[in-house]
Amino acid sequence: xxxxxxxxxxxxxxxxxxxxVVIFAVIEVIPGDPASFMLGLxxxxxxxxxxRDQLGLNGSILSRYLSWIGGMLSGDFGTxxxxxxxVSELILARIWISLPxxxxxxxxxxxxxxxxGLIAAARRGKASDIGIMASTQLGIAVPNFWFAMLxxxxxxxxxxxxxxxxxxxxxQGFWLGLKSxxxxxxxxxxxxxxxxxxxxxSSLLDTLDQDYIRTARAKGLSRRQTITRHALRNAxxxxxxxxxxxxxxxxxxxxxxxxxxxxxxxxxxIFQGITQRDLIVVESVVMxxxxxxxxxxxxxxxxxxxxxPRLRRRK
Amino acid sequence: MSLLSVKNxxxxxxxxxxxxxxxxxLGKGEVFGVVGESGSGKSMTALALMGxxxxxxxxxxxxxxxxxxLINLSEGEMCALRGNQIAMIxxxxxxxxxxxxxxGDQVAETLIIHKRANRREARKIARxxxxxxGLPAEQFPLDRYPHELSGGQRQRVSIALAIALRPKLLIADxxxxxxxxxxxxxxxxxxxxxxxxxxxxxxxxxxxLAVVAGIADQVAVMQNGExxxxxxxxxxxxxxxxxxxxxxxxxxxxxxxxxxxxxDAPLLTVTDAVRTYAMPRSGLFSRPPPFPAVNxxxxxxNKGENLGLVGESGCGKSTLTRAILGLEPLQGGQIxxxxxxxxPKMPNSLRSAVQVVFQDPYGSFNPRWKVxxxxxxxxxxxxxxxxxxxxxxxxxxxxVGMVExxxxxxxxxxSGGQRQRxxxxxxxxxxxxxxxxxxxxxALDVSIRxxxxxxxADLSDxxxxxxxxxxxxxxxxxxxxDRVLVMKxxxxxxxxxxxxxxxxxxxxxxxxLIAATPRLPDA
Numbered sequence: 001x002x003x004x005x006x007x008x009x010x011x012x013x014x015x016x017x018x019x020x021v022v023i024f025a026v027i028e029v030i031p032g033d034p035a036s037f038m039l040g041l042x043x044x045x046x047x048x049x050x051x052r053d054q055l056g057l058n059g060s061i062l063s064r065y066l067s068w069i070g071g072m073l074s075g076d077f078g079t080x081x082x083x084x085x086x087v088s089e090l091i092l093a094r095i096w097i098s099l100p101x102x103x104x105x106x107x108x109x110x111x112x113x114x115x116x117g118l119i120a121a122a123r124r125g126k127a128s129d130i131g132i133m134a135s136t137q138l139g140i141a142v143p144n145f146w147f148a149m150l151x152x153x154x155x156x157x158x159x160x161x162x163x164x165x166x167x168x169x170x171x172q173g174f175w176l177g178l179k180s181x182x183x184x185x186x187x188x189x190x191x192x193x194x195x196x197x198x199x200x201x202s203s204l205l206d207t208l209d210q211d212y213i214r215t216a217r218a219k220g221l222s223r224r225q226t227i228t229r230h231a232l233r234n235a236x237x238x239x240x241x242x243x244x245x246x247x248x249x250x251x252x253x254x255x256x257x258x259x260x261x262x263x264x265x266x267x268x269x270i271f272q273g274i275t276q277r278d279l280i281v282v283e284s285v286v287m288x289x290x291x292x293x294x295x296x297x298x299x300x301x302x303x304x305x306x307x308x309p310r311l312r313r314r315k
Numbered sequence: 316m317s318l319l320s321v322k323n324x325x326x327x328x329x330x331x332x333x334x335x336x337x338x339x340x341l342g343k344g345e346v347f348g349v350v351g352e353s354g355s356g357k358s359m360t361a362l363a364l365m366g367x368x369x370x371x372x373x374x375x376x377x378x379x380x381x382x383x384x385l386i387n388l389s390e391g392e393m394c395a396l397r398g399n400q401i402a403m404i405x406x407x408x409x410x411x412x413x414x415x416x417x418x419g420d421q422v423a424e425t426l427i428i429h430k431r432a433n434r435r436e437a438r439k440i441a442r443x444x445x446x447x448x449g450l451p452a453e454q455f456p457l458d459r460y461p462h463e464l465s466g467g468q469r470q471r472v473s474i475a476l477a478i479a480l481r482p483k484l485l486i487a488d489x490x491x492x493x494x495x496x497x498x499x500x501x502x503x504x505x506x507x508x509x510x511x512x513x514x515x516x517x518x519x520x521x522x523x524l525a526v527v528a529g530i531a532d533q534v535a536v537m538q539n540g541e542x543x544x545x546x547x548x549x550x551x552x553x554x555x556x557x558x559x560x561x562x563x564x565x566x567x568x569x570x571x572x573x574x575x576x577x578x579d580a581p582l583l584t585v586t587d588a589v590r591t592y593a594m595p596r597s598g599l600f601s602r603p604p605p606f607p608a609v610n611x612x613x614x615x616x617n618k619g620e621n622l623g624l625v626g627e628s629g630c631g632k633s634t635l636t637r638a639i640l641g642l643e644p645l646q647g648g649q650i651x652x653x654x655x656x657x658x659p660k661m662p663n664s665l666r667s668a669v670q671v672v673f674q675d676p677y678g679s680f681n682p683r684w685k686v687x688x689x690x691x692x693x694x695x696x697x698x699x700x701x702x703x704x705x706x707x708x709x710x711x712x713x714x715v716g717m718v719e720x721x722x723x724x725x726x727x728x729x730s731g732g733q734r735q736r737x738x739x740x741x742x743x744x745x746x747x748x749x750x751x752x753x754x755x756x757x758a759l760d761v762s763i764r765x766x767x768x769x770x771x772a773d774l775s776d777x778x779x780x781x782x783x784x785x786x787x788x789x790x791x792x793x794x795x796x797d798r799v800l801v802m803k804x805x806x807x808x809x810x811x812x813x814x815x816x817x818x819x820x821x822x823x824x825x826x827x828l829i830a831a832t833p834r835l836p837d838a
Contacts, residue, residue, distance in 0.1 A: 210410060211405060211407050211410040211411045212410060212411055212412050212413040212414070214367070214405065214411075215405065215411045215412065215413075215473065215476075216413070216424075217367055217397070218365060218367065218397055218398060218402065218403040218404075218405075218477070219397065219398035219402075219424060219425045219428060219476060219477075220394050220395065220396070220397040220398030220399055220425070220428050220429055221394070221398075221424075221428055222390070222391075222394050225428070229424070230413050230416070233415050234413070234414065234415055307415060308414070308415055309414070309415060309417075309460040309462070310414060310460070310462045
């Protein structure tokens with residue numbers, strides 16, 4: 001198991017390295033010079049050159065790549081061209097919204113999906129199964145920003161239980177912060193929960209068809225016992241993959257929801273960075289997201305190995 | 316008094332009668348063999364006794380186990396009985412165990428579920444039971460997972476968890492069908508000794524008459540959901556009163572009439588063939604160690620000859636087959652067909668000289684194509700599809716005993732035997748020199764198998780075909796081949812004329828194989 005984790009960790013660092021090269025190269029080749037963007041259309045060429053020097057855009061590609069990587073490893077992400085503050089500050093301010101939101105949404109999605117998928121599988125073909133399948137279909141089909149607006153309309157404007165948007169900051173109290181993330185988390189979780197519930201159901205049904213379930217029944221286990229003792233853990237294996245993919249999506253893909261609820265998250269930061277040619281921000285945030293995705297993949301791999309002994313090799 | 320007494324057991328799904336008036340008695344310490352072909356109701360009889368029939372099946376009649384009628388028990392009462400008084404093992408050892416639970420936990424679970432022991436005691440008893448079935452603690456600690464064991468070892472684990480509570484009745488449904496002959500012999504020995512020592516009764520379900528002949532005290536022959544004949548084994552095999560019993564018996568030992576015309580011209584030559592696979596890497600950057608699946612194999616197949624290749628699973632038969640078909644490259648030696656080299660880059664004209672029929676008649680066809688297109692597919696190997704391809708497909712179907720109309724049907728409309736005929740038609744369509752038959756009759760019932768063997772023998776005589784007949788079933792190889800190769804661990808250990816190898820095997824491994832093969836008593 002340790003050896004498995006170690007090999008996974010090495011391949012994880014290699015993927016990170018490869019990703020950093022790709023991100024750097026893409027930012028190099030895309031058109032748009034931050035210096036000329038900052039100085040406007042009528043800037044003199046000398047002024048642009050001077051600003052490029054100041055921003056560190058004039059060195060050789062290799063030296064710039066190395067200084068970028070070196071800086072990031074020591075926690076220095078560079079200075080934003082437009083905000084004129086360290087990128088790390090910008091990220092830090094926003095990650096405390098995006099990360100809790102992603103985790104919150106994922107928790108909700110999992111907490112809804114597991115029991116729902118389980119009930120649907122256990123009552124295959126009965127009314128409750130058909131009802132669940134129909135509503136998850138709806139959950140996938142409804143666009144989450146529309147659903148978000150509906151939530152705002154009902155719970156913020158009519159019932160006044162939640163605020164319609166914005167984030168007060170964690171320093172105002174944990175519960176207040178959590179409360180303002182609740183509607184966005186629900187809006188994000190609904191389609192994810194629908195997908196996860198369907199996968200949970202089909203995975204569990206596949207597992208219940210396996211020969212070892214019949215063996216378990218022949219041992220004297222009841223239907224319920226075969227599900228809890230044998231089917232669940234086996235059915236978890238494909239479900240874990242989806243959970244890992246969903247977390248990555250929730251962390252970076254919440255741009256629309258962040259806009260609907262006026263949340264200053266990572267999605268909005270990267271969007272602004274792109275429109276303002278603030279390339280150092282874009283580079284660093286993308287790298288951070290890649291790091292998050294790869295770390296989650298690593299955790300999912302470990303979870304796999306824990307769930308499935310066939311993946312850990314006997315020493 | 317008998318332990319199990321079944322009277323007029325019937326089972327229906329909707330209006331379809333699956334079992335009709337099944338009646339038999341089984342005494343303590345007795346082995347009761349149930350034989351029949353697929354769909355005869357053997358497994359359904361077992362499932363009905365276990366109360367594990369599909370939810371919508373309606374069961375009637377009586378089945379008393381020590382005076383308790385199993386048919387009318389509630390699901391809760393049945394759960395208390397299953398694994399405790401009556402246990403069952405199944406055909407597929409590779410999938411019958413939970414892959415994410417250790418073997419120790421799976422055996423112990425039987426005891427824990429029935430509240431007969433706490434976890435610690437249960438694991439202790441599990442250890443004893445695993446020892447009993449021949450899995451000693453040194454090599455097979457309780458924390459082993461099923462994927463670390465071979466098929467035979469997994470079947471032993473299944474037996475251990477079935478006998479953990481010393482049930483009165485053990486039902487074994489084709490327990491050795493998926494195993495090699497030598498492993499089969501060991502498992503049958505184990506079952507026999509368990510019956511003798513633990514005093515339980517064994518209901519052994521199998522399609523193989525020879526298996527029951529060697530072990531059962533009583534035999535029931537089933538056909539279409541009915542027991543057509545039941546009685547003491549020796550008497551059944553001696554008298555064979557029912558025509559179906561006679562038919563089964565004849566089909567089991569069927570030898571097709573052949574008129575071999577072997578020319579002394581080599582068609583396929585394999586010289587020092589080596590095929591290695593990469594094993595899993597031991598570290599992230601280390602080179603994967605090679606594993607030689609085929610290790611220096613040489614033989615020649617002459618025109619018109621039927622050559623058999625026998626060996627147990629993992630011996631390299633299938634790897635060699637893929638190399639002969641030119642699907643995979645060799646790492647050493649060479650294969651030539653009609654004097655031209657065989658390999659992944661061989662020309663289509665050479666490819667059309669060798670065709671193949673695989674084991675699984677269900678998996679080897681595209682379910683969305685009609686038979687005409689399936690059979691005509693090899694024409695893609697030719698530069699132009701012949702104008703009369705439709706007629707050629709019809710002829711090929713007729714030559715394998717199908718009719719022209721079948722061209723417009725889909726493959727799911729056919730039975731296993733019919734599908735195998737269509738597979739043979741597909742192999743014949745290009746008039747190849749050589750057909751590779753990779754376990755081509757292994758998945759078929761005995762009577763269908765006999766028909767397909769007759770067909771193959773007839774085609775080989777009529778069309779002057781050569782066969783490379785690959786099988787783990789020695790009886791079939793003996794019936795249809797002129798010469799046989801015995802393969803073990805990637806090497807050919809013995810070769811010679813079939814009759815000679817079978818009557819006077821020279822290599823110890825061949826002797827072991829032949830000794831392990833169950834034999835039908837002489838009628």
